[in-house]
Amino acid sequence: MATYTPTTPIDGIGDGHKPPVPPVGGGDDGRGNNLPDYGARLRRARLGLICAIATVCMVFISLTSAYIVRKGLPTFDDASSSYVHDWGVVRLPWLLLAINTALLLVSSATMELARRQAARQAALAPVSSIPGVSLGNERSFPWLGLTVLLGFGFLAGQWLAWGELHNGGFYMNTNPSSSFAFLLTITHAVHLAGGIIALLWAASASLLHRPVEARRIAVDITAWYWHFMLVLWIYIFALLGFAR
Amino acid sequence: MATPVTVHAHAAPQGFIRKYIFSTDHKVIGLQYYFLALAAVFVGMFLSLLMRIHMIWPNTVLPLVGEIKPETYLSLLTMHGTIMVFFVLTTAPQGGFGNYVLPIQIGAPDMAFPVLNMLSFWTTFVGFIVIIAAFFVGGGAPLHGWTGYPPLSAVQTAGPGEGLGADLWITSIAIFCLASLMGALNFITTTLDLRAKGMILMRMPLTVWSWFITAILGLLAFGVLLSAGILLLLDRNLGTSFYVPLIVVNGVVMQHKGGSPLLWQHLFWFFGHPEVYIAILPGMGVASQIISTFSRKPIFGYKAMVYAMLSIGFFGFMVWGHHMFMSGMSPYSAFAFSILTMCIGVPSAIKTFNWLGTMLHGHIRFQTPMLYAIGFVSLFVSGGLSGPFLAQPVLDIQLHDTYFVVGHFHLIMGVAAIFGIFAATYYWFPKMFGRMMNETWGRIHFFITLAGTYAIFMPMHYLGMAGQTRRYSQFTEVAYQTKLIPLQTFMTYAAFITIAAQLIFVINLFWSMFKGPKASDNPWEATTLEWTTSTPPPPDNFGGKTPVVHNGPYEYGVPGAPKDYVMQTDPAVAAAGH
Ligand code: HEM
Ligand SMILES: [Cu+2]
DSSP: OOBOOTTOOOOOTTTTSOOOOOOOSOSSSSTTTTSSOHHHHHHHHHHHHHHHHHHHHHHHHHHHHHHHHHHHOEEEETTTTEEEEOOOOOOOOHHHHHHHHHHHHHHHHHHHHHHHHHHHHHHHHHHHTSTTOOOTTTTOSOHHHHHHHHHHHHHHHHHHHHHHHHHTTOOTTTOHHHHHHHHHHHHHHHHHHHHHHHHHHHHHHHHTTOOHHHHHHHHHHHHHHHHHHHHHHHHHHHHHHHOO | OOOOEEOOOOOOOOSHIIIIISOOOHHHHHHHHHHHHHHHHHHHHHHHHHHHHHHHSTTOOBTTTBOOOHHHHHHHHHHHHHIIIIIIIIIIIIIIIIHHHHHHHTTOSSOSOHHHHHHHHHHHHHHHHHHHHTTTSTTOSOOSTTTTOTTGGGOTTSSTTTTHHHHHHHHHHHHHHHHHHHHHHHHHHHHHHOOOBTOOGGGSOHHHHHHHHHHHHHHHHHHHHHHHHHHHHHHHHHOOOSSOOSOEETTEEOSOOSOOHHHHHHHHHHHHHHHHHHHHHHHHHHHHHHHHHHHTSOOTTHHHHHHHHHHHHHHHTTOGGGGOGGGTOOHHHHHHHHHHHHHHHHHHHHHHHHHHHHHTTOOOOOOHHHHHHHHHHHHHHHHHHHHHHHTSHHHHHHHTTBHHHHHHHIIIIIIHHHHHHHHHHHHHHHHHHSBOOOHHHHHHHHHHHHHHHHHHHHHHHHHHHTTOBTTOSOOTTSHHHHTTHHHHHHHHHHHHHHHHHHHHHHHHHHHHHHHSOBOOSOTTOOOSGGGTSOSSOOTTSSTTEEOBOOSOTTOBSOTTOSSSBOOTTSSOOBOOOO
16 A cells, blocks of 8 residues: 655656656657757657558558468369369569569668668758858768669569569459469559658658758658568568469 | 656647647547547437337338338448447547547647647548448448458449448448558557656556557557458459359359458458457546546556456457357367457456456445446446357357347447446546536436446347347248347337437537536546646647656555545655555
8 A cells, every 4th residue: 555755755757667758749740840859759750660560561461361361272163063272373574573672672772871871961960050060972872862763663663563464364353363463562562652752752851951850750760661661572572482 | 856847838729720620639639539429429329220110110111211121221230330330439439538638648748640640530530421421322331231241242233232332331441440550550659659757657547558558459450451351342343252252143153263251251350359349448448547536546456457458458369260150160260269268258357356346445426427437347247248158159159140249249349338438528528628517417318328228238138049130120020039029129119218318418518518617627536647737738738848747547545645636746655565
């Protein structure tokens, strides 16, 4: 049972936990943009990203389980009056997909460079505002722009791959295996397109002279998301390749 | 000591649209969610009334609705269930009260991502418009029930309403999933990152815990429903065969081949069972909060309450198969699902006994919020007891798809969660609107609603045991069921009275908003942070300050304290004798 003693000193604040950060306005509405604690806002945004990634994982876990179930499912064939497996093998355009994978790999690297560049800029922002201090050619290389280009390249490559599938006679409803090939790749492409939109937003943030921290947070979040998209793609590629 | 940390206070937004429509203030958004759910619950209630009328007067032609054909009945049932589950039971407790109260209770000025929060609400709103649109398109609303089992839900020509209506239904659910995912992300980040100084996890009010755990369930469950829904849309519109086997519909052989309706059932219930906890967990949080406050006693077993909710959430993901005992699953899986299902009974019982233990020897104040919290416990017990029966595969052969199941889930999910919403409304209304609700009418509303809901839903168990199947529009022609007509008539009359009594609530709500007596900052003498700030709270919740927390959430009746309660921001209570 607790007892009340008004003079007891404060104890137990934050025991065993990270010290709580005094909250400021929201993380995404720009109201708190000029506050110094952008580290806290960065952490908050990353936490949000982890949640988003968990959700995307659940989406692909469900699609995978549907894939496995559907693949193993016997189906009644009225011609032979027996149960058969109707899972066909899709002829995937392997070369094209390999090139796309390479594009995405490279884009992940450029994305990481863009992320580090943005982090450096944010760290140096207070210095660069001192008159007479020059930061040299820090800004020179447009890693972000390059990543966006590579991202579009990947999407274009996927578009070609879907065309190849159509040319080979595989459509969404040709066979359960082709349904899944389209479904998984399109779902991934939609998620990646979301990443590109975020990148464009981050790029415009620098054009519109938004505070460098806001840009940094946007770039950082998108970068982690982008790496996740790469991992996800490799997973899908492996699923389509090995669990045919 | 208790000096508040001063932080930057953001100015209140100007202009009607920024202030009340596209507001990023979690309090405004919480109220928007609440009123959306209020509108939805009236639509849902109206539909249920039509169903009850049709059951006892099957040939009556109703004004507005016209003649109720069997398929009309099915579309009423589908829309009733879907609107209630998604747009009421998921929307009000979490989106409404969670949004309004959670940031204040942890001492934060707003949610972590206010713009995203606004977006979640408006996405939910669009989802609601889309589902309502299903009534008005050619063919009308879909017939496949809130669970949307294929092949009925997956074939455009399977029935009236299965065309555009069903597409709208699935689209609405998908939109709702997106909205809930955004909301869940926001709730989790807010709880983890925006707590005030001193608000360690084990000092969070149980309401905050319940919204937090609900958000985790939502984050993991809605993605699954979303993917399942996309597969369904593809089957319907692009001719894939995920769910649809070789099938003949109305004499026409469909192009589909080899799909499995059971695949949908697995995906749906993997979402569906966590969803029932998404509906009830916030109610559990509210009941804990209110029962402790109005018994003037610390909650019995705070930690046990937290761990019980966590384990309910955890087990909730492993029991989905209990909805599928009759689907021809292997008896071994049925056995496993049965055991795991009954495991959930343990934390549920822990919570129930802790509520009772909190009330025991308390100086109970029987005001309306407390009455509703007790009503919640009562319904949770009566609805929960039938769960372990249904969890026996052998008994479920008899009971599955009968009114027994309808009785079970209406008591525990439908009405118990609604009682949670009522309790929360009467409890936080003073904080939200600065006025008190009328106590007398609150009590009258409570007693009619309690008696009425038991009168409607208890007999359903007997109907079910007597073999009355669910989702059938007429039974007056079936010999053994005609004996049950008096009971059916009784239930319909009870529904009339209960629904009419809800008008008392609505009038009380709106009347008190403008005419109720002014509320003080802490009318219930409660301890959590929302009662430390002014009524209603300023735009940044604490007027430019952030509170510092020194105590647990339920310090009532502390020996030696000047009052019978110690606020969370009061100087620390020494934890002696632990
Ligand atoms: C000890 C706890 C519980 C057990 C053992 C249990 C068990 C079951 C079982 C076995 C079924 C399937 C019956 C059938 O379709 O044949 C069922 C249905 C259902 N339960 Fe529970 N339940 C419990 C608690 C809950 C709670 C807390 C909720 C909601 C808040 C809930 C909501 C539902 C719903 C909505 C359905 C029917 C869904 C439908 O078919 O439309 N149950 N329950
Ligand atoms: Cu269940």
